[in-house]
Amino acid sequence: MTAPVTKPAPRIVADRLHSPLRRALRSWEAILLVVAIAVFIGNTLLSPYFLNAWNLSDATFNFTEKAMIAFAMAMLIVAGEIDLSVASIIALASTAMGLAMTAGAGVPVIVLVGIGTGLICGAVNGVLVAGLGLPSIVVTIGTMSLFRGIAFIVLGDQAFTGYPPEFAYFGQGYVWWVISFELVLFAAFAVIFWAVLHRSTFGRAVYAIGNNATAAAFSGIRVQRVRFILFLLTGVMSGVAAVCLTSRLGSTRPSIATGWELEVVTMVVLGGVNILGGSGTIPGVVLAAVIMGMVTFGFGLLNVPGIVMSIFLGALLIGVIALPRLLRRG
Amino acid sequence: MTLFKSREALLALAILVTLGVIAARFPAFVAPSNLANVFNDTAPLMLLAIGQMIVILTKCIDLSVAANLALTGMVAALMNGAGVPLPLILCAVVALGAALGAVNGVLVWKLGIPSIVVTLGTMTIYRGTIFLMTEGKWVNAHEMSDAFKALPRHVILGLPVMSWIAIATIAVFAVVLARTALGRAFYAVGGNPHAAVYAGLDVGRTQFWAFVISGALAGVTGYLWVARYAVAYVDVAGGFELDVVAACVIGGIAIAGGAGSLWGAMLGALFLGVIKNALPVVGISPFWQMAISGLAIILAVAFNAAQRRPRGRLILREAAQ
Numbered sequence: 001m002t003a004p005v006t007k008p009a010p011r012i013v014a015d016r017l018h019s020p021l022r023r024a025l026r027s028w029e030a031i032l033l034v035v036a037i038a039v040f041i042g043n044t045l046l047s048p049y050f051l052n053a054w055n056l057s058d059a060t061f062n063f064t065e066k067a068m069i070a071f072a073m074a075m076l077i078v079a080g081e082i083d084l085s086v087a088s089i090i091a092l093a094s095t096a097m098g099l100a101m102t103a104g105a106g107v108p109v110i111v112l113v114g115i116g117t118g119l120i121c122g123a124v125n126g127v128l129v130a131g132l133g134l135p136s137i138v139v140t141i142g143t144m145s146l147f148r149g150i151a152f153i154v155l156g157d158q159a160f161t162g163y164p165p166e167f168a169y170f171g172q173g174y175v176w177w178v179i180s181f182e183l184v185l186f187a188a189f190a191v192i193f194w195a196v197l198h199r200s201t202f203g204r205a206v207y208a209i210g211n212n213a214t215a216a217a218f219s220g221i222r223v224q225r226v227r228f229i230l231f232l233l234t235g236v237m238s239g240v241a242a243v244c245l246t247s248r249l250g251s252t253r254p255s256i257a258t259g260w261e262l263e264v265v266t267m268v269v270l271g272g273v274n275i276l277g278g279s280g281t282i283p284g285v286v287l288a289a290v291i292m293g294m295v296t297f298g299f300g301l302l303n304v305p306g307i308v309m310s311i312f313l314g315a316l317l318i319g320v321i322a323l324p325r326l327l328r329r330g
Numbered sequence: 331m332t333l334f335k336s337r338e339a340l341l342a343l344a345i346l347v348t349l350g351v352i353a354a355r356f357p358a359f360v361a362p363s364n365l366a367n368v369f370n371d372t373a374p375l376m377l378l379a380i381g382q383m384i385v386i387l388t389k390c391i392d393l394s395v396a397a398n399l400a401l402t403g404m405v406a407a408l409m410n411g412a413g414v415p416l417p418l419i420l421c422a423v424v425a426l427g428a429a430l431g432a433v434n435g436v437l438v439w440k441l442g443i444p445s446i447v448v449t450l451g452t453m454t455i456y457r458g459t460i461f462l463m464t465e466g467k468w469v470n471a472h473e474m475s476d477a478f479k480a481l482p483r484h485v486i487l488g489l490p491v492m493s494w495i496a497i498a499t500i501a502v503f504a505v506v507l508a509r510t511a512l513g514r515a516f517y518a519v520g521g522n523p524h525a526a527v528y529a530g531l532d533v534g535r536t537q538f539w540a541f542v543i544s545g546a547l548a549g550v551t552g553y554l555w556v557a558r559y560a561v562a563y564v565d566v567a568g569g570f571e572l573d574v575v576a577a578c579v580i581g582g583i584a585i586a587g588g589a590g591s592l593w594g595a596m597l598g599a600l601f602l603g604v605i606k607n608a609l610p611v612v613g614i615s616p617f618w619q620m621a622i623s624g625l626a627i628i629l630a631v632a633f634n635a636a637q638r639r640p641r642g643r644l645i646l647r648e649a650a651q
Contacts, residue, residue: 082446134631137391137446138575138585142627145572149621156617262450275447307466307564311458314451318437325441 028272032287039291043298050301057178061171061248063267063293064182065241066260067285070267071193072237074285076230077268078197080210080277083125083231084140086238087260088147093117093242095151098160098252107167114246115239121147122235123228130228144261151254160252171248182244186289189237194282206230210277259310266317267292275321337582337637341597345604352608359611366489372603373496374399376596377551378570379577380503381431381544383595386578387516388537389523389587390438390445395548396570397456398430400562402552404460407469407562410478419478423549430456431545435538442534445541453571460564471560482558492554499547504592516540520587569620576623577602580630602626 024030043050050056069086076083096117097110105113121143128139173181197203205226208216217223246252271288273280292313299309353360378395385392402423409419430452437448471479482492489497507513518526519536526533556562581598583590605626606619 128628128632132632132635134635135585138579138631139628141572141575142579142624142631144624145576145620145627146624149618149624152617152620153615156615259454262454265447265450269447275444305461305466307458307461310454311462314454314458318443318448318451321443321447322437322441325443 029281029284029287032270032272032284032291036287036291036294039294039298043294043301046298047301050298053178055297057180057183059293059297060180060183060186062296063289064180064186065244065248066264066267066292067186067289068189068241068244069234069237069260069264070271070285070289071189071282072230072234073264074268074271074273074280074282075193075197075203075206076234077265077273077275078210078277078280079206079227079230080213081129081136081227081230082140082265083136083234084261084265085121085125085143085147086234086241086264087257088144088151089118089121089235089238090242090245090257090260091151091254092121092147093239094246094252094256095154095160095254097242097246099154101160101163101167107164110163110167111170111243114243115236118235118237118239118242119232120235121238122232125235126228126231129231130224133224148254155252155254161250163247163250167247168250169247171244171246171250182248185240185244190282190286197282202226202229207278210274210279262310262317263292263313266313266320269317270320338591338593338597341581341594341601345597345601348601348604348608352612356611359608366493368603368607369496369600370490370493371607372599373492374551374555374567375570375573375577375603376496376599377499377547377554378544378574379581379595379599380499380592381540381547382574383578383581383583383590383592384503384507384516385445385537385540385544386575386583386585387520387587387590388533388540389520390537390540391449391575391585392431392434392541392544393446393449393571393575394430394434394453394456395544395574396567397453398427398545398548399552399555399570400564400566400568401430401456401460402427402549403556403566404464404469404552404562406478406553407474407556408463410474411469416477416481420550420553423553424546425549427549427552428542428546431541431543431548432538434545435541438541439534439538445537457564464564466564469556469562474557474560479557479560482554492558495550495554499550500592500596507592512536512539517588521589572627573602573623576627576630579627579634582630582634584634585631598630 073083073086093114097114100110100113125136125140125143128134128143129136170181175181175184197206205216205221208219208221209223209226213223242257245257249256267288268280268285269275270292271280271285273285295312296309299312349360358364378399382392382395405426406419406423409422410416414422434445434448434452437443437452438445482490482495484491486494503513505513507516515526515531515536518529518531519533523533526536555567559566577599578590578595579585579598580601581590581594581596583595583598602623605622609616609618609622
């Protein structure tokens with residue numbers, strides 16, 4: 001006699017806890033999209049001047065340059081590093097462009113000098129962090145002071161003006177109707193950075209390093225090389241932003257882009273990138289950029305001074321990180 | 331041999347060599363009265379560096395100190411304008427500075443937000459608040475009472491009160507850091523947070539107190555700064571937080587926390603102070619100051635890392651950060 005065999009009850013283990021759609025609806029990007037729409041509607045109700053193609057086109061200049069840096073900064077922060085020297089790189093790159101201009105260089109050379117300066121600055125940060133293994137926060141606080149300091153040594157209380165008229169295209173030109181050159185550049189970089197971070201081996205390596213650098217190294221990822229490339233990339237993007245900003249302003253002062261490092265980091269964090277590294281997406285950063293640009297523009301239409309805007313940004317930076325932590329607690 | 335390995339000895343030597351080089355051409359620079367001036371000029375940096383050093387010991391960083399200084403300085407100037415007596419103002423600046431530091435501390439302690447994010451945010455909020463209070467107006471010398479302006483400059487035994495406050499604060503914190511449970515907790519929490527928990531220390535609470543101390547010192551310095559320069563406006567001490575961090579890094583305070591001495595931080599501050607005061611004497615434009623502090627930070631952090639490099643063999647270089 002054998003004991004009756006009881007058939008074990010079938011166990012169903014869902015390989016996905018929620019449907020992809022439900023996950024997408026609950027994602028940070030979805031929240032950002034709702035906020036973006038709310039800001040858009042709020043601005044439309046508050047100011048009769050907001051909903052106008054040319055005004056909206058003007059509004060994009062509030063975020064395009066910063067967002068270009070934010071894409072690279074997002075990858076850097078995902079990898080667990082940070083670069084606080086981006087605004088100072090803009091100052092130095094802009095100064096270098098001014099020097100090239102006074103030396104009689106043409107527009108292509110001026111642009112190359114700007115981007116090249118960004119590349120060199122990024123390489124300096126990269127060598128110090130990836131090559132020497134120094135903490136990126138302190139290194140970039142140091143280079144933040146050094147790069148802008150060099151701009152101050154060159155310019156003092158002077159300014160470079162008188163860029164060639166053709167140079168104005170990068171910051172003031174329009175590709176078609178209200179679509180500015182900067183907006184096209186912003187969109188192109190958004191796609192490129194999305195592809196690199198979310199659809200390439202390099203992007204996967206960035207996430208791996210941000211989550212566990214030691215494990216990443218054991219998996220055969222050249223951790224320090226990736227870090228170096230990320231700093232290089234951030235430098236280049238700061239150089240590109242410097243070209244656009246200098247072209248838009250038509251002048252260079254050593255105090256150019258003061259405080260932008262805060263705005264760029266805020267943009268990245270608002271976009272859902274974990275400040276401790278390991279997670280975050282480019283679409284999130286794009287949405288955050290649009291939100292910040294629209295809020296800035298809306299405040300501008302309501303005659304709110306810039307420094308009040310910066311209070312709002314500071315509170316936003318803390319609030320965005322504090323809110324999920326408070327909710328998880330409750 | 332051990333003398334040359336000590337950061338403090340090296341820094342003291344660097345300061346002496348710098349002074350020597352300057353003295354060779356400009357002997358007036360090393361006259362006792364001028365050295366006292368340099369010390370007095372560096373007093374705000376030293377006061378803030380004490381607080382910053384304690385914050386860095388606990389693995390945090392406080393980028394809001396200069397904004398805190400500017401805000402409490404402005405409040406002191408406005409209170410003085412409203413006729414509040416000086417002793418009350420002094421109590422108020424310490425309390426306000428400590429409260430602003432406590433805001434940073436609570437966010438770090440209770441919500442676990444990284445200190446760099448918190449203080450980057452409060453830095454702009456505090457500075458923005460000055461604008462909200464004043465709409466960008468300045469408080470000028472003629473709007474301040476004589477007693478308000480005279481206190482930091484009042485000379486006792488050859489040194490102004492501002493210098494004496496710095497000296498007294500250094501003395502107090504030398505004792506606190508070496509001889510009290512809280513002082514040792516700052517080191518323990520930064521050196522090894524897990525071990526600190528097992529030793530019965532509350533890591534977050536210790537970090538909170540570090541921020542409160544940093545804030546209170548920024549508050550005192552806010553009054554001293556505004557009273558000494560006899561002007562208060564939104565951008566007072568703009569970017570000064572970088573100098574404060576620089577003084578600590580140059581002084582050998584480990585940015586990863588848990589290691590560093592008060593004397594190192596003070597010598598780091600003095601080193602920057604000597605350079606800052608020497609630049610115009612030597613005939614170099616003050617615009618060099620910013621680049622020099624930046625370079626000093628980078629050199630110091632590279633030097634710190636080289637000194638602390640572990641001696642064991644690295645099996646996998648990539649993995650070692």
